[in-house]
Amino acid sequence: MxxxxxxxxxxxxxxxxxxxxxxxxxxxxxxxxxxxxxxxxxxxxxxxxxxxxxxxxxxxxxxxxxxxxxxxxxxxxxxxxxxxxxxxxxxxxxxxxxxxxxxxxxxxxxxxxxxxxxxxxxxxxxxxxxxxxxxxxxxxxxxxxxxxxxxSAPKAIERRAIQSKLLERQLTLHYIPSDGNCLYNAVRHQLAQKGLPTYSVQELRKETANYIRAHKDSLICYMTNPKTGFLLTDAEFENYCELLHTTPAWGGQIELKALSSILKVPIEVLQAEGPPTVQGADEFAGPSLLITYHRHMYSLGEHYNSSVPIVQV
Known part of the structure; x- marks a missing residue:
């Protein structure tokens, strides 16, 4: 024993x-x-x-x-x-x-x-x-x-702040895969939510690249080389548009401006800190597409998610 x-x-x-x-x-x-x-x-x-x-x-x-x-x-x-x-x-x-x-x-x-x-x-x-x-x-x-x-991690703090802002609008997060196409997939999801015509990611990328090329004179002043800080050269600009069209290159403010103009709809971006930004608010009527911007959701690179109404039980 x-x-x-x-x-x-x-x-x-x-x-x-x-x-x-x-x-x-x-x-x-x-x-x-x-x-x-x-x-x-x-x-x-x-x-x-x-x-x-x-x-x-x-x-x-x-x-x-x-x-x-x-x-x-x-x-x-x-x-x-x-x-x-x-x-x-x-x-x-x-x-x-x-x-x-x-x-x-x-x-x-x-x-x-x-x-x-x-x-x-x-x-x-x-x-x-x-x-x-x-x-x-x-x-x-x-x-x-x-x-x-x-x-207390930045990712959790950011997510709670965004969720709180969405809750004020009776919305919640709809998660988009982190594959380089998050901006375009978030916009596609919002188009479907609003009952608007939707497009494939490749179609949106192609039209976005074409828009940026067509409006080079007004957009080039916002486009810089991340290594040198100088404005893109003609060759760098063309390479930027080609990568946007043919690869899962991440999108930012330039692409948001282009997408709003192409789709003729305001696009509102909600983030944890500061007020939301809206592209196309003065140009287009109707409800905005509402997506969320995350700096800390993943350890490398920013990310976009979409939103959906909270289901009332």
């Missing part, structure tokens, strides 16, 4: 160590991931939008993979601990009297005084239960701290 107790104590100790090790390893993995993401950022050529898009997808993938893996590991460890606790509890109920007898033979009981000065005998079984309770409280505290850290 003494051997059974020793095995039980070792099992409990190992269970606590396993959870602590998992949480510690998870922290190291998240820290290592951030270092890897920073290295990927530095390796992304600012003027190579195709490579930038590929790295953005890789960052999103490895972040998602790590989150899923860590969540799965925590669930598995918790399940194993629950099963062990149930089995040990059953064993204790069955062998409780014998356990106390064996504890006494081995001089394993300790005397403790309560608040009234009365001496009480504390068995090894009670010690194990107390230790288990302390470890459970510590795990809960670790999980709470991790959750609080996640809440």
């Amino acid at each position: 003494v051997e059974v107790n020793a095995e039980s104590e070792m099992s409990e100790a190992l269970s606590g160590i396993v959870m602590d090790d998992v949480l510690s390893r998870h922290r190291r993995e998240r820290k290592d991931l951030q270092a890897k993401i920073q290295a990927l950022k530095k390796s992304a050529p600012k003027n190579d939008k195709k490579k930038r898009k590929e790295i953005m997808e890789e960052v999103a993938r490895i972040e998602s993979d790590l989150e899923k893996k860590q969540a799965s590991e925590l669930v598995e460890v918790e399940k194993e601990q629950q099963i062990k606790n149930q089995n040990e509890h059953q064993d204790e109920n069955t062998n409780g009297k014998q356990q106390n007898f064996d504890d006494a033979l081995c001089n394993g009981d300790d005397d403790e005084e309560d608040a009234t000065g009365t001496t009480q005998r504390v068995t090894k079984a009670q010690k194990r239960r107390d230790k288990k309770a302390r470890e459970a409280r510590q795990r809960e505290e670790d999980i709470r701290i991790a959750a609080e850290d996640a809440k």
